[in-house]
Amino acid sequence: MRVSVQPDRFDPAAEMAGFGTGPTTGAVVTFTGIVRDDTGRMQALEIEHYPGMTEAVIADYARAAAERFGLSDVLVIHRHGRLAIGEPIMMVATAARHRQAAFEAAEYLMDWLKSRAPFWKKEVGADGESWVAAKDSDEDALGRW
Template identity: 55%
Template sequence: MSVRVQSEPFDMGEELQAFTAAHSHSGAVVTFSGLVRDEGGTLSRMEIEHYPGMTEKALTSIRNEALTRFALDGAGIIHRFGTLVPGDQIMMVVTAARHRADAFAAAEFLMDYLKSRAPFWKKEFGSDGEGWVEARTEDDVALNRW
């Protein structure tokens, strides 16, 4: 797995099994899966938009930066777009390294960059109306540590 942007759901277990098999020489594999959350209990759906080509290029750049910064054997990103409902998987990050510290740090690095720099636009629809998801200060603060 390298970088995939897709509308269809993915099976995290299958993805992890294939990635782990391809990196069986690594000592650590770290995964993270992001889900659509409904903090206030009013969300009915979220629509995620992106520009094909531009998005894949940006995610590949983020992944390549992680491979450069950390002692990784591999890294992968899957990110979905389209209409999603609470509980749906939005994305998955996976990293493999000889040692857990690099695998964990790289996964956090990827998540921080995906959260604040990946070119996706999210619109939420709920019982209290609809609106675009705004950038959050805490996401930029998390990014600044890198």
């Protein structure tokens, strides 16, 4: 298991080198989130967090996913700081004996990260800055777990 909260850009392909290579792994699922601009006015996204606490919370989610879905490996990377549109913002990878467990574990982690990880996001544009509000749909997604 590896959890990283970092300001630096990462290469998803490089992160997968050696991931999930155990003898019982039959499926690996990856998800990489990219900074997007839904408004046409955003120039960057700024992400803040509490160092130490954020990593601990994410590690708890990753351990819970590993136990619940019988994972052989878990990777969670999430960036902070100022990110440009089109840059990778986060990555989740799960490895399991079967594909269903790997897919469900990745979705589980994404739902928990989206609604419970202690990050604060601010959209920065030419016309000012605004904090990103929590979405009801993200909260609703937790109901299935």
